[in-house]
Amino acid sequence: MIEAFFNIDIMKAAWPIVLTGLWNTILLSLIVVPLGLLGGLILALLASIKHPLVRWPLMAWVDFFRAFPPLVLLVLLFAGLPFAGLELGGFACVAIAFFLNTGSYYGEIFRAGIDSVPAGQVEAARSTGLTRMQATRYVVLPQAVRNVMPDLLSNTLEVVKLTSLGSVVAVPELLYEARQAQSITYNPTPIVMAAVIYFLLLWPLVRLLSRLENRALAGRR
């Protein structure tokens, strides 16, 4: 058992490979999380235009990406687009897929946050002479973000976990590198290492979230 899953020699040999993967996962997260946040913010700001011509397509867009598995989106971009003469490479595909998928989730969260700020605040801000933009930027958004902080963090946790999908399109992130190391060494220890790293990396966030969520749900009544 220990020989198979916690083999010290294999750990030593696989460590540099797994470490490269870890750095790439961190780097990838640092790119796709802001991308998703940006996409979400754009969607939420568009959603604050209450015109039906904007609202309905937007809702369809968000529901579509909530229904569509991110891996299918990724494979579609990676394996489907080349048939149209567009070869993007694994990394670009991950970036686009995440922008679309996680952007929709972030968008729903931001929208809920913006809705949670009472309309009177915007009216008050406008009547003191702030423009619409200024009112959104200085009055609505700061409160909106604070109100939905637990959801934003929770979605960010999901996004970081989702970067493991990159392994399917040969992006050399943590899971990909661990599987490479596994196939070289014929031993599952590198995958166990990757799992332990993910756990150590994300556990603090999970703990924090579990506290915030309990409080939020209990306070809603």
Added chain:
Amino acid sequence: MSGWDKFVETFFNAKVMWKYLPDILSGMVVTIELALLIVVTGLGAGLALALLRSLAIRPLNWLIIFVVDLFRSLPPLVIIVLMYFGLPYAGPAPSGFVSTWLSLAFVLMAFSEEIFWAGITSIPKGQWEASRSTGLSFGQTLFNVVLPQAFRLTIPPLTNRTISITKGTALGTVVAVTEILGQASSAMSNSYNPSPLMMGAAAYVVLFLPVVVAARWIESKFAWKR
């Protein structure tokens, strides 16, 4: 051939689509089976853990919290890969289907336990005390007073989680499960044409879009009026 015709010929090739339609349909059946199994076992186990936790046995609760945290912090694909490629080294060799089912069921168990537990703890202590003092047993209080109120509170987060985890059935393709994406990918490489992939994508939309729309409706119906 014009550009448009070429595009249709490539991505929506009727001949290829017709040929691989049975494959995609059988993939849909596998996806539905997998999804139902995950939802039933995952939510069931999550509720069971939350109920166990309400007994407030210290060491048991630590264990529950640890397991829940573990499955919340590991990416589902890592769990699937570990189970499918790793476990055989220790003896049992679960199939791709079983690996995907168990992994995602564990993940759903973890998330739903948290949500059920938050729902249970959100019921004020006074209600417990009042119910107990009117002569209801612990079980009666739990099932007739606390859970009905807790469920209402947990429905929006629960539907969201369930959908996003069930969508993960597509991950099964990595461990050779013949669900929609798996069927579509192999049909694509056999026919050297992306039409099956487009069909697969459409199949996911057909399966999951109604669920998402229903979830939106349920959410608004069960929302507490402010």
